[in-house]
Amino acid sequence: MTAKIVTISSGKGGVGKTTTVANLAVALASEGKKVVCIDGDIGLRNLDVVMGLENRIVYDIVDIVEGRCKTRQAMIRDKRLPDLFLIPAAQTRDKNAVSPSDMIRLCDELRAEVDWVLIDSPAGIERGFRNAIAPADRVLIVTNPEMSAVRDADRVIGLLEAEEKAAPSLILNRLNPSLVRRGDMLSVEDVYDLLRIEVIGIVPEDENVIMASNKGMPLTLEGKSRAGQAFRNIARRLAGEQVPFLELEAQNLWERLARLGRK
Amino acid sequence: MSFFERLMGRKSAKSAKERLQMVLIHDRTDLTPAILEALKEELLAVIARHVDIDPSTIRVELENEGRSQRLIADIPLRPAARRKS
Numbered sequence: 001m002t003a004k005i006v007t008i009s010s011g012k013g014g015v016g017k018t019t020t021v022a023n024l025a026v027a028l029a030s031e032g033k034k035v036v037c038i039d040g041d042i043g044l045r046n047l048d049v050v051m052g053l054e055n056r057i058v059y060d061i062v063d064i065v066e067g068r069c070k071t072r073q074a075m076i077r078d079k080r081l082p083d084l085f086l087i088p089a090a091q092t093r094d095k096n097a098v099s100p101s102d103m104i105r106l107c108d109e110l111r112a113e114v115d116w117v118l119i120d121s122p123a124g125i126e127r128g129f130r131n132a133i134a135p136a137d138r139v140l141i142v143t144n145p146e147m148s149a150v151r152d153a154d155r156v157i158g159l160l161e162a163e164e165k166a167a168p169s170l171i172l173n174r175l176n177p178s179l180v181r182r183g184d185m186l187s188v189e190d191v192y193d194l195l196r197i198e199v200i201g202i203v204p205e206d207e208n209v210i211m212a213s214n215k216g217m218p219l220t221l222e223g224k225s226r227a228g229q230a231f232r233n234i235a236r237r238l239a240g241e242q243v244p245f246l247e248l249e250a251q252n253l254w255e256r257l258a259r260l261g262r263k
Numbered sequence: 264m265s266f267f268e269r270l271m272g273r274k275s276a277k278s279a280k281e282r283l284q285m286v287l288i289h290d291r292t293d294l295t296p297a298i299l300e301a302l303k304e305e306l307l308a309v310i311a312r313h314v315d316i317d318p319s320t321i322r323v324e325l326e327n328e329g330r331s332q333r334l335i336a337d338i339p340l341r342p343a344a345r346r347k348s
């Protein structure tokens with residue numbers, strides 16, 4: 001096996017990076033791929049709770065880097081999907097406990113063992129971000145259709161250009177189709193016009209996302225929520241499949257009826 | 264903004280896009296509107312030393328093409344015949 005190393009980043013916090021990592025990891029592992037997620041947010045560990053694995057942590061990434069355990073020992077296996085693993089962040093250390101070359105070394109070790117490594121980048125453009133992008137073969141930028149999220153995404157894209165990394169792809173999260181139709185939210189086309197990088201996914205605003213993280217059960221594990229479907233589609237596109245974008249317009253029956261009425 | 268838009272209250276996504284377009288150009292190039300204005304003044308001074316120009320017709324702007332920006336200067340020249348020497 002030669003894993004693809006994919007880093008999920010954004011600049012701004014709270015746009016949906018951790019949600020994206022958890023859902024893509026579950027979607028890829030459900031297709032029978034071996035997946036390791038790495039929580040890169042040292043000091044603000046979160047991926048463990050979103051994935052529902054918080055009670056099983058013994059070792060973390062700093063233990064690996066400082067040689068207190070083997071990499072395998074810090075990989076928590078998901079009970080629902082035996083090919084899904086999490087390497088948690090350390091909660092009581094700071095970001096300088098890990099360096100970009102530590103990340104490259106760790107990912108090189110994982111490369112031979114698994115199909116996908118997904119790295120959850122912290123917010124910001126400092127050390128944690130540098131750590132997260134250092135080993136990446138591919139970077140996905142998550143943003144929201146909103147001023148400061150788009151601006152910060154542009155900043156991160158610029159930094160990746162300066163590093164001469166392969167061009168990143170964009171995930172537009174929390175799109176509200178009725179606000180877009182009303183002219184009060186940036187559309188997918190607007191955001192593409194501004195950022196000019198390939199769009200790999202469009203995820204609607206969906207209350208199921210919050211319910212899923214309450215339960216520690218990523219949406220892509222089960223069910224037919226629209227956000228879950230959107231994340232499954234992104235996972236398939238990551239794997240190289242051509243998948244059409246969801247029709248986000250007819251979001252529910254009422255809106256569909258309203259649109260029929262207008263015709 | 265058209266009269267109609269003013270009447271209806273402007274759609275906020277449109278302002279967001281226009282404002283972001285300006286902000287991103289300045290973030291990407293590190294050029295503030297003030298620096299751009301100074302650059303324009305100096306450019307005009309240099310050009311005016313060699314050719315006859317009308318400052319009010321000059322356009323110096325940043326444009327973007329994909330993810331890269333360029334500085335566009337459009338400087339109409341006065342016909343030689345009408346030049347006062």
Ligand SMILES: Nc1ncnc2c1ncn2[C@@H]1O[C@H](COP(=O)(O)OP(=O)(O)O)[C@@H](O)[C@H]1O
Nearest residue numbers: 013014015016017018019174204205206209210
């Ligand atoms: N598509 C969505 N619809 C509704 N809520 C969302 C969506 N995506 C993310 N959220 C919520 O937004 C918050 C921030 O998401 P998170 O993934 O933790 O962001 P980040 O890791 O970028 O800081 C969480 O409460 C999450 O449940």
Ligand SMILES: [Mg+2]
Nearest residue numbers: 017018041046
């Ligand atoms: Mg996060």
